[in-house]
Amino acid sequence: MNYPNGKKSPARTSYTRNKPDFSNRGMTLEDDIAATNEYYRIANIANIHKKPTPIQIVDVHYPKRSAAVIKEAYFKQASTTDFNGVYRGRYVDFEAKETKNKTSFPLSNIHQHQIDHMKDCHQHGGICFLIVKFTVHDETYLFPAENLFSYWEGQLNGGRKSIPYLDIKEIGIVLDFHFQARVDYAKAIDKLYF
Amino acid sequence: MNYPNGKKSPARTSYTRNKPDFSNRGMTLEDDIAATNEYYRIANIANIHKKPTPIQIVDVHYPKRSAAVIKEAYFKQASTTDFNGVYRGRYVDFEAKETKNKTSFPLSNIHQHQIDHMKDCHQHGGICFLIVKFTVHDETYLFPAENLFSYWEGQLNGGRKSIPYLDIKEIGIVLDFHFQARVDYAKAIDKLYF
Numbered sequence: 001m002n003y004p005n006g007k008k009s010p011a012r013t014s015y016t017r018n019k020p021d022f023s024n025r026g027m028t029l030e031d032d033i034a035a036t037n038e039y040y041r042i043a044n045i046a047n048i049h050k051k052p053t054p055i056q057i058v059d060v061h062y063p064k065r066s067a068a069v070i071k072e073a074y075f076k077q078a079s080t081t082d083f084n085g086v087y088r089g090r091y092v093d094f095e096a097k098e099t100k101n102k103t104s105f106p107l108s109n110i111h112q113h114q115i116d117h118m119k120d121c122h123q124h125g126g127i128c129f130l131i132v133k134f135t136v137h138d139e140t141y142l143f144p145a146e147n148l149f150s151y152w153e154g155q156l157n158g159g160r161k162s163i164p165y166l167d168i169k170e171i172g173i174v175l176d177f178h179f180q181a182r183v184d185y186a187k188a189i190d191k192l193y194f
Numbered sequence: 195m196n197y198p199n200g201k202k203s204p205a206r207t208s209y210t211r212n213k214p215d216f217s218n219r220g221m222t223l224e225d226d227i228a229a230t231n232e233y234y235r236i237a238n239i240a241n242i243h244k245k246p247t248p249i250q251i252v253d254v255h256y257p258k259r260s261a262a263v264i265k266e267a268y269f270k271q272a273s274t275t276d277f278n279g280v281y282r283g284r285y286v287d288f289e290a291k292e293t294k295n296k297t298s299f300p301l302s303n304i305h306q307h308q309i310d311h312m313k314d315c316h317q318h319g320g321i322c323f324l325i326v327k328f329t330v331h332d333e334t335y336l337f338p339a340e341n342l343f344s345y346w347e348g349q350l351n352g353g354r355k356s357i358p359y360l361d362i363k364e365i366g367i368v369l370d371f372h373f374q375a376r377v378d379y380a381k382a383i384d385k386l387y388f
Binding site: 041044046047049051052053054055067068069070071072073074075078079080084085086087088089090091092093117120121123124125126 | 235238240241243245246247248249261262263264265266267268269272273274278279280281282283284285286287311314315317318319320
């Protein structure tokens, strides 16, 4: 990728990402969702994007004849979930998490503000869910926010601090790997919400 | 605002923003929309957020016992519009622009990728529009994306490079200033899309 000023982009770091190339399996869940979103966009299925990480910028330099350089900045906590967009006229909003755990998904992966945001969007008629990948089983599920809320409340009232794997398997919808739609959540939305 | 590690946040710059306080008129359009979105959220009217500016991070330091510091980063061009969210079950997506021009809104304020994004979202059933503020007239309008597309195509085919103020006044919906909903676009959406 080149910058508007013609300079080559800086070396890739773990924070940067090239365009998904639809070829490699075994990438992170986030890579797989990025590839899926790109496919959905190109195939006219949906328009879903990951929101950029919010950054608090403190100091910017403006060198002559080259791009502005941010010299001091900090990560801010997002007030929303990571992904949103539109599918079949509906607002879609979700968070994606991987766990190495075999038997349950620890609720510590989710933050209160993400629950608040999903509750709010759900109340306004949005389709909200969690995508959970159990890396050990190599299985990925769509888990509806309505169900997530119950486990969250349970935890706040002294209940268990995780969602059992078997509950996710039973309540959620397994997302099969396809060549282009690696995490084919749109099909799961069809089943659950249309 | 405090960071998770308890450090005070750095001094405000033009890139940072405190919570809107619903009090001052005469702020920028973006401030007014931020205040409106906050009011919509609190009053359970809608859930609309501004997307963070995408940043390409090159170098991050991790000092002991304090927050990670981004030492080198660059602004990236967004691939979407600035605002999206959910209102009455529908996906909402818009871009906001001010102009000092009195008689027209120059299309140079809009980029091809924003048009592409709005066309795509519109095709999927989303509600897409432009919010335009004519600062000299102190008037703000919601201008539907469907109409924007026509002017955009016209320009590409050798037509005029701006939308006349009088067309925006006639086709668009004026957004009155209210104490809390400073740019009350939800009411305009009601009129146009429900």
